[in-house]
Amino acid sequence: MHFKEDVVVNKFSHIYIEEEMKDNAMTKKITSFFPHASKIIIHDYRDVFNRRKQSHAHQKSSQNLILAKKKNDFLYPSSPVCQSFDYENFYYTTTMMNCIYDCEYCFLKGMYPSGNLVIFVNIEDFLHEIENRLKEHSIYLCVSYDTDMLALEPITQYAKILSEFTEKHPSLCIEIRTKGTYSQDWKNVCVSERVILAFTLSPEYVISHYEHGTPPLTKRIAMIQEAMKMGYPVRLCFDPIIAFQGYEKEYLEMVRLVKESIDLKRVKDISIGSFRISRNYLKDMRKQYPDSSVLQYPYVCDHGFYHLRDDIQKKVEHTVLDALDEVKDKIYQWENE
Numbered sequence: 001m002h003f004k005e006d007v008v009v010n011k012f013s014h015i016y017i018e019e020e021m022k023d024n025a026m027t028k029k030i031t032s033f034f035p036h037a038s039k040i041i042i043h044d045y046r047d048v049f050n051r052r053k054q055s056h057a058h059q060k061s062s063q064n065l066i067l068a069k070k071k072n073d074f075l076y077p078s079s080p081v082c083q084s085f086d087y088e089n090f091y092y093t094t095t096m097m098n099c100i101y102d103c104e105y106c107f108l109k110g111m112y113p114s115g116n117l118v119i120f121v122n123i124e125d126f127l128h129e130i131e132n133r134l135k136e137h138s139i140y141l142c143v144s145y146d147t148d149m150l151a152l153e154p155i156t157q158y159a160k161i162l163s164e165f166t167e168k169h170p171s172l173c174i175e176i177r178t179k180g181t182y183s184q185d186w187k188n189v190c191v192s193e194r195v196i197l198a199f200t201l202s203p204e205y206v207i208s209h210y211e212h213g214t215p216p217l218t219k220r221i222a223m224i225q226e227a228m229k230m231g232y233p234v235r236l237c238f239d240p241i242i243a244f245q246g247y248e249k250e251y252l253e254m255v256r257l258v259k260e261s262i263d264l265k266r267v268k269d270i271s272i273g274s275f276r277i278s279r280n281y282l283k284d285m286r287k288q289y290p291d292s293s294v295l296q297y298p299y300v301c302d303h304g305f306y307h308l309r310d311d312i313q314k315k316v317e318h319t320v321l322d323a324l325d326e327v328k329d330k331i332y333q334w335e336n337e
């Protein structure tokens with residue numbers, strides 16, 4: 001698949017643009033990628049995004065784009081289901097809401113009332129707020145938390161902007177998490193020891209059944225090889241591990257392929273965690289996707305979130321953990337406490 005031809009040009013039939021942002025340079029740049037889309041001027045993105053009774057599932061299948069201005073809440077403290085990798089002052093930021101990929105288990109389906117994609121075009125205000133917070137303390141910041149930022153790099157260059165900003169601020173470290181991208185634009189991201197490229201890896205079975213639209217495992221591995229060659233600190237994320245019939249064989253085959261292609265001793269670290277999700281998100285998602293085996297699985301609920309039954313969780317996580325035993329000192333495992 002060629003990103004520019006197949007993903008971008010035909011991606012959005014409608015673009016909603018906040019009146020205040022209609023002459024913004026980023027707005028103009030982004031809309032230039034979609035010559036065929038109808039442009040609709042709106043007052044506030046929330047009038048469209050937060051409308052009641054929207055179908056996330058329907059909107060994901062014919063996603064529209066909303067260009068807006070973020071006015072507050074530029075930095076959020078991390079969530080308990082995230083791993084901190086021993087960093088202090090762990091935040092995430094949402095320059096975009098929702099994703100062009102469509103992972104069946106994605107928490108965004110439970111978090112947002114709409115499946116449409118929002119891009120906040122005032123990136124300079126995010127940088128300004130990060131700079132202000134850096135005056136108080138160092139920051140570890142996940143910048144691709146509510147989206148897959150690199151998948152949209154051809155139209156925003158946000159990863160490039162944020163990485164160049166990070167390079168200039170020694171007490172800032174960012175993580176850009178991705179399932180890979182079909183474009184080559186990620187290579188413009190600034191190489192720095194404080195710009196971590198984190199790749200989510202899943203077996204082909206999981207990619208084809210649950211991670212709709214995402215690059216195949218071989219493509220992700222090739223991108224990791226290239227990123228390591230270019231000098232990026234690379235994080236491998238075997239997270240979320242999904243339980244399904246025959247998972248063991250699929251995950252072992254994936255680890256075999258990864259070990260065959262990547263020198264694990266050279267990766268920065270590795271994260272392992274099985275699927276978990278906030279109780280309220282899963283409740284909504286189950287209503288919207290009654291046929292999804294990954295969402296309808298009988299998870300157990302405690303401390304406000306659903307996860308695999310403890311014994312099953314241990315077993316599925318150990319399938320991957322044990323297969324990576326030779327690099328166990330690099331592994332961070334999500335703990336259910």
Ligand code: SF4
Nearest residue numbers: 099101103106147148
């Ligand atoms: S790539 Fe990440 S953000 Fe995008 S749909 Fe999948 S899980 Fe959600």
